[in-house]
Amino acid sequence: MDQPTLLPTRRVGTDTDLLPAYVPLPGLGVLPINAYLIHAREPVLVDTGIAPLRDGFLRALRALIDPAALRWIWITHADADHVGNLAAVLAEAPQARVVTNYLGVGKMGLQQLPLDRTYLVNPGQALDVGDRRLLAHRPPVYDAPETMAVFDTGTRHLFSSDCFGAVMARPAETAASIDKRELHDGLALWARIDAPWLAAVGRDRFTAACRPLRDLAPRLILGSHLPPAVDLDDALYAGLDAAREAAPFVGPDQAALEQAIHAPEPAVV
Ligand SMILES: [Fe+2]
Numbered sequence: 001m002d003q004p005t006l007l008p009t010r011r012v013g014t015d016t017d018l019l020p021a022y023v024p025l026p027g028l029g030v031l032p033i034n035a036y037l038i039h040a041r042e043p044v045l046v047d048t049g050i051a052p053l054r055d056g057f058l059r060a061l062r063a064l065i066d067p068a069a070l071r072w073i074w075i076t077h078a079d080a081d082h083v084g085n086l087a088a089v090l091a092e093a094p095q096a097r098v099v100t101n102y103l104g105v106g107k108m109g110l111q112q113l114p115l116d117r118t119y120l121v122n123p124g125q126a127l128d129v130g131d132r133r134l135l136a137h138r139p140p141v142y143d144a145p146e147t148m149a150v151f152d153t154g155t156r157h158l159f160s161s162d163c164f165g166a167v168m169a170r171p172a173e174t175a176a177s178i179d180k181r182e183l184h185d186g187l188a189l190w191a192r193i194d195a196p197w198l199a200a201v202g203r204d205r206f207t208a209a210c211r212p213l214r215d216l217a218p219r220l221i222l223g224s225h226l227p228p229a230v231d232l233d234d235a236l237y238a239g240l241d242a243a244r245e246a247a248p249f250v251g252p253d254q255a256a257l258e259q260a261i262h263a264p265e266p267a268v269v
């Protein structure tokens with residue numbers, strides 16, 4: 001895969017659809033970029049995909065719901081892989097308000113998100129969506145301080161944002177279908193790339209930081225950068241811990257890039 005690619009949407013659990021995409025990470029593999037739709041009484045879109053796939057993303061969303069019925073767009077954080085189609089979705093969803101916090105409003109305000117379309121929630125607070133509450137949590141690993149994971153109290157699904165992402169060799173339907181060693185290494189690699197500060201965190205403090213999310217005992221972990229994960233909590237936390245004990249990721253520099261570009265083609269035997 002050498003281009004960002006949308007895969008077909010699918011139901012991944014009660015009331016919950018996945019809008020999956022993958023992007024290539026040159027030299028490393030692929031990374032999922034997931035958005036989710038929660039069919040609550042007041043429907044919620046969790047993140048909005050990436051801009052290069054806008055037309056397909058909007059088509060896929062319209063096939064799942066009339067965007068005019070959307071009431072909430074929960075932006076887990078304001079990175080480009082989460083807000084890529086926010087303005088386009090808002091234009092088709094006049095009833096929807098963007099759920100974020102103070103810093104999120106500031107960052108998205110710089111991208112011209114109008115203040116009257118936002119709704120402030122902080123970690124530890126809940127959003128009532130008619131037939132359930134969505135709890136905002138600060139996950140133990142993140143790359144932007146406004147990050148808020150979402151716990152759906154109706155389904156016990158945890159939308160974990162960048163926490164528990166994995167670099168993968170190829171797309172997969174579920175996290176359980178990935179080879180265990182590959183999943184472990186992919187989780188650790190993503191966490192080293194996305195949260196290099198993990199290497200400076202001691203074991204006890206990190207274990208304590210993970211506790212609130214672990215105690216939720218989610219039925220399903222729905223990460224932004226991982227296929228749906230059931231009964232894999234120990235493996236997912238072990239991946240984060242491996243990143244904490246490893247050196248932060250350092251990518252290729254310009255000289256390495258040019259060497260790769262100019263390397264002779266391997267001989268065909
Ligand atoms: Fe991020």
Ligand SMILES: [Fe+2]
Nearest residue numbers: 079081162224
């Ligand atoms: Fe992300």
